[in-house]
Amino acid sequence: MSAGAGSVRRLKAILVIAIAIVCLGLGGTGSPSRPSGMVAEEPTSAPAPAAGATNGSPLVGPSAHGPERHALPSGVASAVQFLSRAGAMVRALPDFGWMLARIPDEVAHSSPERPPGRYWLLLGVAVVASLLAEGATRHGVRWLSRDSTGVPPEVVPMGTLAADAALDALAWAVLAVVAYAAIARWFAGGDFQNRLGVTVMEILLWWRLIVAVLMVLFRPARAHLRIARINDQDARSLFRTFQVAALGIVALPFLTRQFTELQPDPEVVSAARLVHGLVVWLLLEGCFIAAHAPLTRWFTSNVASTGESPIGSLLIRHWAVLSQAFLILVIGAQVYSAVTVDPAAGRTVYKTLVFGLLLVLLETVLAFAMRRAKARAEQSPTLPLKRAMVVRSVRVAAIVLAAMVVCQSWAVDVLGLVDEARWQSSVKATTRSGITLFVAYVAYEMIEYYAAKFRMDVSPGIDPASGAGSLAYSRVSTLVPVLRIVALVFVVGVPIFVVLTEAGVNVAPLLAGASIFGLAVSFGSQALVKDIVSGIFYLADDAFRIGESIECQAAQGTVEGFTIRSLRVRSRNGNLHVVPYGELGAITNTSRGLKTIDIDLKFGADTDLERVKSIVRDIARSIEEDPACRENGDTRLTLHGISDIAGGAIVFRLSLSARPGHADALRREILTRLYTQFQESGVKLM
Numbered sequence: 001m002s003a004g005a006g007s008v009r010r011l012k013a014i015l016v017i018a019i020a021i022v023c024l025g026l027g028g029t030g031s032p033s034r035p036s037g038m039v040a041e042e043p044t045s046a047p048a049p050a051a052g053a054t055n056g057s058p059l060v061g062p063s064a065h066g067p068e069r070h071a072l073p074s075g076v077a078s079a080v081q082f083l084s085r086a087g088a089m090v091r092a093l094p095d096f097g098w099m100l101a102r103i104p105d106e107v108a109h110s111s112p113e114r115p116p117g118r119y120w121l122l123l124g125v126a127v128v129a130s131l132l133a134e135g136a137t138r139h140g141v142r143w144l145s146r147d148s149t150g151v152p153p154e155v156v157p158m159g160t161l162a163a164d165a166a167l168d169a170l171a172w173a174v175l176a177v178v179a180y181a182a183i184a185r186w187f188a189g190g191d192f193q194n195r196l197g198v199t200v201m202e203i204l205l206w207w208r209l210i211v212a213v214l215m216v217l218f219r220p221a222r223a224h225l226r227i228a229r230i231n232d233q234d235a236r237s238l239f240r241t242f243q244v245a246a247l248g249i250v251a252l253p254f255l256t257r258q259f260t261e262l263q264p265d266p267e268v269v270s271a272a273r274l275v276h277g278l279v280v281w282l283l284l285e286g287c288f289i290a291a292h293a294p295l296t297r298w299f300t301s302n303v304a305s306t307g308e309s310p311i312g313s314l315l316i317r318h319w320a321v322l323s324q325a326f327l328i329l330v331i332g333a334q335v336y337s338a339v340t341v342d343p344a345a346g347r348t349v350y351k352t353l354v355f356g357l358l359l360v361l362l363e364t365v366l367a368f369a370m371r372r373a374k375a376r377a378e379q380s381p382t383l384p385l386k387r388a389m390v391v392r393s394v395r396v397a398a399i400v401l402a403a404m405v406v407c408q409s410w411a412v413d414v415l416g417l418v419d420e421a422r423w424q425s426s427v428k429a430t431t432r433s434g435i436t437l438f439v440a441y442v443a444y445e446m447i448e449y450y451a452a453k454f455r456m457d458v459s460p461g462i463d464p465a466s467g468a469g470s471l472a473y474s475r476v477s478t479l480v481p482v483l484r485i486v487a488l489v490f491v492v493g494v495p496i497f498v499v500l501t502e503a504g505v506n507v508a509p510l511l512a513g514a515s516i517f518g519l520a521v522s523f524g525s526q527a528l529v530k531d532i533v534s535g536i537f538y539l540a541d542d543a544f545r546i547g548e549s550i551e552c553q554a555a556q557g558t559v560e561g562f563t564i565r566s567l568r569v570r571s572r573n574g575n576l577h578v579v580p581y582g583e584l585g586a587i588t589n590t591s592r593g594l595k596t597i598d599i600d601l602k603f604g605a606d607t608d609l610e611r612v613k614s615i616v617r618d619i620a621r622s623i624e625e626d627p628a629c630r631e632n633g634d635t636r637l638t639l640h641g642i643s644d645i646a647g648g649a650i651v652f653r654l655s656l657s658a659r660p661g662h663a664d665a666l667r668r669e670i671l672t673r674l675y676t677q678f679q680e681s682g683v684k685l686m
Helices: 003-026 074-091 093-100 105-111 115-139 156-184 192-218 232-261 266-290 290-307 310-317 319-340 344-375 383-414 420-457 468-502 508-524 524-540 608-626 661-683
Strands: 549-551 554-562 568-570 577-581 595-604 635-647 649-658
Touching: 003 266, 074 319, 093 105, 093 266, 105 115, 105 192, 105 649, 115 156, 115 192, 156 192, 192 232, 192 344, 192 524, 232 266, 232 290, 266 290, 266 319, 266 344, 290 310, 290 319, 290 608, 319 344, 319 577, 344 383, 344 524, 344 568, 344 577, 383 420, 420 468, 524 568, 595 608, 595 661, 608 635, 608 649, 608 661
Parallel strands: none
Antiparallel strands: 549 554, 554 568, 568 577, 595 649, 635 649
C-alpha cells in the first residue's frame, strides 16, 4: 500500500469516528425537536452546598440523595458529576443544531431596515473587496522587487528579502484599511447583523496576516526568496495545508463566541465548545496526515542548518509521536473545557499551540540565518561562529520565555496547582534568577566565540622572514585555554550564588566554608599548590608555547598541551611525558630565534685549501638562492676556516644558522652537497 493511500484511509477513519460521536449525541436522549427560535428551559437550580462540601472545584457538590445516604468520596463524586455533565452536554447537541438553524432568522430580525439578502451581499462584497485589494496591491508593487531568480536565497541580498517582506506587509495593510472601512460603513451598529459582520472581517484580517507570514517563509512560486529550506513541491503543499488549517483555527473561536450569544444555556455552550474542539482536532490531524513527509523534511533541514544536537535529533526522530500526543492533549483539554464550561483549558491549549508554532517559525528563521553565514564564510571566516552564538542565545531566550508563559497557564489557570498571588510572588524571584542564568549563558557563549575567534584570527602559518605568525599562534594556543577556564569558572560560579540568594539560601556560610576548605586543601596539598603557582609564573614568563621544543630536567621534546598543574611533552621517540610544573626547573627553549650548528670537516695535509674554500662558498651561495631552503627562513652557511690541526689532519669548521626544526634537515642537505662537490673536484675527506 502506498503512503498516500494509507494517509487517505487514516483520514477517513478519523472522519468516521468524529461523525459517529456527533451522531451518538444527536441520537441520544436529548431535547425533542423544537421550532426555530425556541430557547431551552432554564435548568433547575441545584440545592445549596452542604457545610462539609468541597469548595473550589466546579465538579464537586453535595449529595443529591438526602442525608440518609452516605456521601461519596470527593474523587468519586467529581467523576460522577463530570460524567453527568458530559451526558447533558452530548444530549444538548441537537440544541446546538437548532441554535445554528436560528442564525438566518437572527440575521433577518436583528435589523428590520436592512433585508437579509442585502446584508449577505454587503458582507460578501466587503470580503471580496478586501481580498481583491490585497491581491492587487501584491501584484501591483511586484515590479519594485529585484529580480534575483536563480540565485540561492542564502546569497540574495538581505535588502531584497526585507523589501519583499515589506511588500507583503503593505498588501495586508491595504486589506486592513478596506476591511475597517467596510466595518465603519456597513457594520457599525450593535445588533446581531453588525456583530456577525465585524466577526467575519476580524477572522479575515487574522487569517490573511497568518497567510502573509507563511508567504514570507515558504514562497511557493519564488524559490530564490524562500526562507524555509524545502523544495517547491513541499513549499506548495505546506502553504496550502497551513492556509486551510489557519482559517479554521482562527475562525472557530470567533464564531463560537458569537453563536453562543444566541443560546446562553450552559449545556448548549458546552456542546458548542465540544464541536469546536472536535473540529480543531480534525484540522490539526488533517495537517499531520496531509503534510507528514514535507513537515519531516522541513524540521530536518532546520536541525541540519543550525547544527546537529542530541536533543534536536531526538525531537526529529520522534516528532510524529510527540505531535500525536499533543493532539490527544488538545482534544482532551477541549472536552474538559466544554464539560466544565471553563474556557481556561481551551485558551491554554491555544496558547500552547501558538507558542509551539512560533518556536518552529523562529527556528526556521535562525536556520536561514546560519545558512547565510556559512555561505559568506569565505569573505568572513568568523561570521558562522558569531552567528551560531547569536542563534543559540536567541533560541534559549525564546524557549525560556515560552516555557514561563505556558507553564503559568497550565499551573494556575488549568491545573490550579498554585493561585495567582503565589505564582506572581514566585515568578519575581524566578525571573531574576532566569535573567541571571541567561546572562551567564550569553557570557559563556561569548567566551567560547572569542576563544575560537582568536585561534582563527592568528594563523598557524610561518612567516619566512621572522616566523612571527607561528609564535603568535602558539602564544594564543597556550594562553586562550587557561583564560577560558578562568572565565568559565567566574561565569558559572557567580550566577550560582546569585540564584541561591534569590532562592532564599544564605550564601555567607557557604563562602566561609569554601574558604576554610580551600585553606585546608592548600595545607594538605602543598605540592599541588606549588605546581599551580609555578605554572602561572611559567605562563606569565612566556617560557614555552604549544608546538615548541623544550629541554628541562625531567624531559625534552615538543610541548603538546598542558593542564592547570602539569605539562605534556612528546619526545622524539614518541613517548609522552606528563611533567608537573614544580619539577620542570630550568627550561631551555630550542624553538625561538636561529639555531646554530657547527660542521667540522677533516682534510689531509696536502689538500688545496683555496679549492676547499671556493667549494664551500659556492655551496653557501646555492643554499641562499635555493627557494626550498629560503622557505625555511633565515639560513646562513658561514666558513670559519681552520679550527684545529690534529694527527696530520686539518679541521675546517663551518657554522649553519637556520630556523628551529629545520636545522637538522639543512645540515644533511649541506653535507650531501659538500660530499658530492668534493668527489667531483678530487678533494679527499678524512
